[in-house]
Amino acid sequence: MASTAGKVIKCRAAVAWEAGKPLVIEEVEVAPPQHNEVRLKILFTSLCHTDVYFWEAKGQTPMFPRIFGHEAGGIVESVGEGVTDLQPGDHVLPVFTGECRECRHCKSEESNMCDLLRINTDRGAMIHDGxxxxxxxxxxxxxxxGTSTFSEYTVVHVGCVxxxxxxxxxDKVCVLSCGICTGFGATVNVAKPPKGxxxxxxxxxxxxxxxxEGARVSGAARIIGVDLNPSRFEEAKKFGVNEFVNPKDYDKPVQEVIAEMTDGGVDRSVECTGSIQAMISAFECVHDGWGVAVLVGVPNKDDAFKTHPMNFLNERTLKGTFYGNYKPRTDLPGVVEMYMNKELEVEKFITHSVSFSEINKAFEYMLExxxxRCIIRMEE
Structure with missing residues (x-):
C-alpha cells in the first residue's frame, strides 16, 4: 500500500449528486492526507439512518455532490504529517465524532464531546484547510x-480514527462505529441499570x-420495549426484550401504563426515537426516588421538553448522552474486545449484505x- 503514499488515488465512490436520487458509482480522485489526517482503505461500510436523513436533505442545509457513509471498518493506507499513533496497515474504525485529546472535554473523564472534532453535519470539507x-x-x-465511507478510499482526521x-x-465490528455504541453505551455507561x-x-x-442489548448484558430482569410498530417486537426478543407495549393500544399516556405494569415505574428508561412525546414518557415512566431516564434520540430543532418540576423534586433523574458516552479513540478498542470475548453480540444487528455496486439496495431495505443494518462490501 505504501506505493500510493503521497499520491492522488483514483477509486470508486458512491456519489450523491442530488437529494433523494440514487447514488452513482463514480471514479473519483482522493488526495493524500494532510497534517493530522490519515487515508483509509475502506473494506466494509454499513448504512445508518443518519445517512438516509441527510441524503433526503430533510430539515438541514443540502450539500451536494457528497459522499455519505460513516459506519465502517478499514485499513490505514497512509498517514499525513504529525500523525504518530497510526501507521499503514493498522486496522481501524472511522468515527463521526472525534477525540483530539487536548481540549477540556477530552481531558475530562466525564465527557466525550471534543471541542475540535464534535459531530458537525454542515461541514463538507477538512478542518485543516477547509x-x-x-x-x-x-x-x-x-x-x-468527516468520514465519507461510501468510497474505496477516504481521508479522515486522525482524532476520528x-x-x-x-x-x-x-465486516462485523464496523457497525460499532456509530449506532450500536450509541445505544449500548447509553445503557451501560449512562443509565447503568443494576442487576435484576x-x-x-x-x-x-x-x-x-x-x-x-446493553440492558441484557447488564443483567436487567425486565426489559420493556415500547414501539408503535408491533412488527418489531419479535426481532427485539433476540436482544433481551421480554415485554412489549404499543402506545396505540391504550387510551392513556404510555407512562401511566408502564407505571401500572411495574408497581410505580421502571428503574431505568432509554429513549431512542427523537420524538418529544416519547422523551416525556420515558422520563415520567421511571420510578420516583431512584429512576433514571436517558435521552438518545435527536429531536426536531423547534421541539421543547415539558414536564412538571415535581417529577425532578421526587428524585427522578433525566440525562442526555452522545455516542453512548464513549471516547472514540480511547474506548472503542475495548468495545471491540467485548465482542471478541463474546460479551457483546454484533451479528444479530446485521440483517443484510450487498456488494458496493448494489449500494442503493441498502437504502431500499432501510426505507422499507x-x-x-446492511453491510456493504467494498471489494466485489
Missing amino acids: KTRFSKNGQPIYHFL AKINPAAPL SSVAIFGLGAVGLAAA GKSI
Whole structure:
C-alpha cells in the first residue's frame, strides 16, 4: 500500500449528486492526507439512518455532490504529517465524532464531546484547510461527518480514527462505529441499570435494540420495549426484550401504563426515537426516588421538553448522552474486545449484505423497514 503514499488515488465512490436520487458509482480522485489526517482503505461500510436523513436533505442545509457513509471498518493506507499513533496497515474504525485529546472535554473523564472534532453535519470539507480531499474532473465533492465511507478510499482526521485489534472481523465490528455504541453505551455507561432491575426502551430501531442489548448484558430482569410498530417486537426478543407495549393500544399516556405494569415505574428508561412525546414518557415512566431516564434520540430543532418540576423534586433523574458516552479513540478498542470475548453480540444487528455496486439496495431495505443494518462490501 505504501506505493500510493503521497499520491492522488483514483477509486470508486458512491456519489450523491442530488437529494433523494440514487447514488452513482463514480471514479473519483482522493488526495493524500494532510497534517493530522490519515487515508483509509475502506473494506466494509454499513448504512445508518443518519445517512438516509441527510441524503433526503430533510430539515438541514443540502450539500451536494457528497459522499455519505460513516459506519465502517478499514485499513490505514497512509498517514499525513504529525500523525504518530497510526501507521499503514493498522486496522481501524472511522468515527463521526472525534477525540483530539487536548481540549477540556477530552481531558475530562466525564465527557466525550471534543471541542475540535464534535459531530458537525454542515461541514463538507477538512478542518485543516477547509478543502475537500475528493474530486471528479476537478470538481470538489463534499465530505460527510468527516468520514465519507461510501468510497474505496477516504481521508479522515486522525482524532476520528480508532485503532482496533487486527483479528476482529471488520465486516462485523464496523457497525460499532456509530449506532450500536450509541445505544449500548447509553445503557451501560449512562443509565447503568443494576442487576435484576427493570428497563424501558423507547424505539426498537438499531439504536434502541443496542440499548436493549446493553440492558441484557447488564443483567436487567425486565426489559420493556415500547414501539408503535408491533412488527418489531419479535426481532427485539433476540436482544433481551421480554415485554412489549404499543402506545396505540391504550387510551392513556404510555407512562401511566408502564407505571401500572411495574408497581410505580421502571428503574431505568432509554429513549431512542427523537420524538418529544416519547422523551416525556420515558422520563415520567421511571420510578420516583431512584429512576433514571436517558435521552438518545435527536429531536426536531423547534421541539421543547415539558414536564412538571415535581417529577425532578421526587428524585427522578433525566440525562442526555452522545455516542453512548464513549471516547472514540480511547474506548472503542475495548468495545471491540467485548465482542471478541463474546460479551457483546454484533451479528444479530446485521440483517443484510450487498456488494458496493448494489449500494442503493441498502437504502431500499432501510426505507422499507426491512433492515437493522446492511453491510456493504467494498471489494466485489
